[in-house]
Amino acid sequence: MVCLKQAVDVSQLKVDPKTSQLLTASAPKKISDFDKNALEEAIRIKEKLGEVEICTVTVSSEDAKAVLREALAIGADKAYFVNDPSFQDVDTSATAYILTETIEKIGEFDLILCGEASLDSFSGLVGSRLAELLNLPLIASVRKLTVEDNTVVAERTLEDAYETVKAKMPALITVTREINQPRIPSLMMIMKASKKEIITWTATDLNIQKEKIGAKIEVVEVLAPKTERKRVMITGENKEEIAEKLAKALIQEGVVRR
Amino acid sequence: MGESKGVWVFSEKFDLTLEMLGKGREIANTLRTKLVAVLVGCNVQEKANDLIKYGADKVYLVDNPALELFQAEGYLSVLHNLATNYKPDILLIGSTKNGKPLAARLATRLETGCVPDCARLSVDEKGRLIGERITYGGNAVAKVTFRSKPQIATVPARAFEKLEPQDRSGEVIKLDVKIEEPKTEVVETKPLETSSVNIEEAEVIISCGRGLEKKEDKILLEELAKILGGQVGNSRPLAEDRKWFTEWVGLSGRKVKPKLYIACGISGVIQHVAGIRDSKVIVAVNNDPEAPIFEVADYAVVGDLYEVLPALTEALRKQLQ
Numbered sequence: 001m002v003c004l005k006q007a008v009d010v011s012q013l014k015v016d017p018k019t020s021q022l023l024t025a026s027a028p029k030k031i032s033d034f035d036k037n038a039l040e041e042a043i044r045i046k047e048k049l050g051e052v053e054i055c056t057v058t059v060s061s062e063d064a065k066a067v068l069r070e071a072l073a074i075g076a077d078k079a080y081f082v083n084d085p086s087f088q089d090v091d092t093s094a095t096a097y098i099l100t101e102t103i104e105k106i107g108e109f110d111l112i113l114c115g116e117a118s119l120d121s122f123s124g125l126v127g128s129r130l131a132e133l134l135n136l137p138l139i140a141s142v143r144k145l146t147v148e149d150n151t152v153v154a155e156r157t158l159e160d161a162y163e164t165v166k167a168k169m170p171a172l173i174t175v176t177r178e179i180n181q182p183r184i185p186s187l188m189m190i191m192k193a194s195k196k197e198i199i200t201w202t203a204t205d206l207n208i209q210k211e212k213i214g215a216k217i218e219v220v221e222v223l224a225p226k227t228e229r230k231r232v233m234i235t236g237e238n239k240e241e242i243a244e245k246l247a248k249a250l251i252q253e254g255v256v257r258r
Numbered sequence: 259m260g261e262s263k264g265v266w267v268f269s270e271k272f273d274l275t276l277e278m279l280g281k282g283r284e285i286a287n288t289l290r291t292k293l294v295a296v297l298v299g300c301n302v303q304e305k306a307n308d309l310i311k312y313g314a315d316k317v318y319l320v321d322n323p324a325l326e327l328f329q330a331e332g333y334l335s336v337l338h339n340l341a342t343n344y345k346p347d348i349l350l351i352g353s354t355k356n357g358k359p360l361a362a363r364l365a366t367r368l369e370t371g372c373v374p375d376c377a378r379l380s381v382d383e384k385g386r387l388i389g390e391r392i393t394y395g396g397n398a399v400a401k402v403t404f405r406s407k408p409q410i411a412t413v414p415a416r417a418f419e420k421l422e423p424q425d426r427s428g429e430v431i432k433l434d435v436k437i438e439e440p441k442t443e444v445v446e447t448k449p450l451e452t453s454s455v456n457i458e459e460a461e462v463i464i465s466c467g468r469g470l471e472k473k474e475d476k477i478l479l480e481e482l483a484k485i486l487g488g489q490v491g492n493s494r495p496l497a498e499d500r501k502w503f504t505e506w507v508g509l510s511g512r513k514v515k516p517k518l519y520i521a522c523g524i525s526g527v528i529q530h531v532a533g534i535r536d537s538k539v540i541v542a543v544n545n546d547p548e549a550p551i552f553e554v555a556d557y558a559v560v561g562d563l564y565e566v567l568p569a570l571t572e573a574l575r576k577q578l579q
Contacts, residue, residue, distance in 0.1 A: 229554050
């Protein structure tokens with residue numbers, strides 16, 4: 001089971017220079033990078049173990065079929081699309097709840113893989129919330145994963161140490177971008193994927209309770225950060241002159257020790 | 259059941275707890291409420307007095323051999339139990355690799371909101387907590403507030419300053435809490451090499467990007483770093499694509515805030531800039547006059563790092579004598 005988010009492609013995001021507002025509505029969308037790593041890891045497990053079925057789940061209030069199609073081309077067996085206009089303002093709490101209802105409806109699973117965080121909002125909470133709602137062992141920020149019998153062994157990097165952690169399956173893993181290099185689907189895979197079915201469910205199909213998808217947080221504003229830098233160009237006849245001017249400026253700023 | 263009150267702080271990292279107490283003190287004063295530190299571990303009683311010295315009015319102490327090392331379910335059950343019984347208004351949790359999932363799970367158990375990685379915190383006129391965080395890959399700063407309580411925010415290391423320790427009086431309350439069994443097992447822990455630990459604390463950082471032609475040329479940066487007592491960092495391509503170095507500075511790497519950041523041969527994509535934004539002075543050296551790094555630099559040198567760096571090292575050596 002791989003959770004995929006359709007995210008704003010932040011590298012192509014534009015800012016309105018007058019208001020500092022982000023033009024997210026017009027920005028292109030794609031599978032969130034970290035989630036692609038999660039999908040790739042699922043495919044590698046399947047290649048190693050054989051009889052594995054990979055399901056992807058995407059929750060969105062917008063059309064995200066292109067993202068699901070891409071997931072199928074990359075190697076997912078089944079793609080579930082949970083789509084409802086009422087999901088427009090969902091926060092991490094509501095998203096985890098909707099994912100829980102979806103996964104419980106799909107049925108049994110051994111492993112849930114999520115990206116550590118999403119490319120656009122970068123909260124990194126949904127995976128952990130989902131583990132809690134499903135009462136699963138959680139291993140977060142994993143950079144190496146092995147599946148043996150009914151156990152997962154994972155390596156993660158903490159602030160000051162590497163840690164190897166073991167858990168019985170079913171379990172939930174969130175992955176970092178270090179874990180692998182996601183593959184690019186071949187033309188043949190893309191053609192094959194276009195024939196696969198995308199299973200679409202609405203809030204009603206999942207008996208989603210309205211009061212449980214109200215956001216618990218409120219975004220007050222999202223603005224491009226202001227940069228207030230001096231932007232002094234240091235020029236000179238030669239490199240020695242430039243270096244001397246720069247050294248003097250840094251000493252005057254008080255940022256180098258005399 | 260009474261209304262929620264008090265500002266609580268918790269981190270499994272002691273230094274980060276002290277930093278959060280600094281900011282927590284300010285918020286508690288604004289809201290005219292108590293500042294509470296939650297101290298979890300084994301034989302940690304003596305640390306309780308330090309927490310009071312650094313600003314806490316009250317310390318909830320849960321001391322148990324099962325909590326000697328961080329253990330997610332154990333720590334989670336303690337915080338869940340305390341928060342259910344004493345109903346904090348605000349709960350600040352250290353945003354570490356263990357702390358952030360802990361905060362997310364606690365928020366889920368308490369059916370409340372969580373705003374992660376708040377580099378700034380304030381309180382609005384209604385007394386609600388507002389967290390500011392970098393989002394959209396460094397393209398934006400979001401201000402986020404809460405519609406539920408407790409208001410849980412996670413706080414990265416070095417976002418806030420510790421207070422000066424003072425002799426203050428405070429209350430230490432020792433509690434006995436039922437500890438949940440772990441669902442995962444830590445098989446092995448290996449410390450990271452020391453060099454990669456300090457970059458976030460460095461006062462001077464010299465970083466290189468794709469402009470560095472060979473791995474060995476890092477010595478040019480190291481020589482300058484030696485004179486300035488600094489550390490050497492790098493941008494994402496040198497860490498992820500070329501796999502030369504590990505001291506990756508940027509939004510997904512390490513966020514730094516030195517007094518001086520010198521970017522050499524770094525183009526300055528938005529993710530990198532987001533990781534260095536809080537530096538006091540930024541210097542950029544790049545041979546491409548159009549490089550976006552110059553937009554966020556205090557001092558800009560259009561030139562070849564292979565010429566500029568040795569000259570700068572020499573000039574500083576002379577001028578600092």
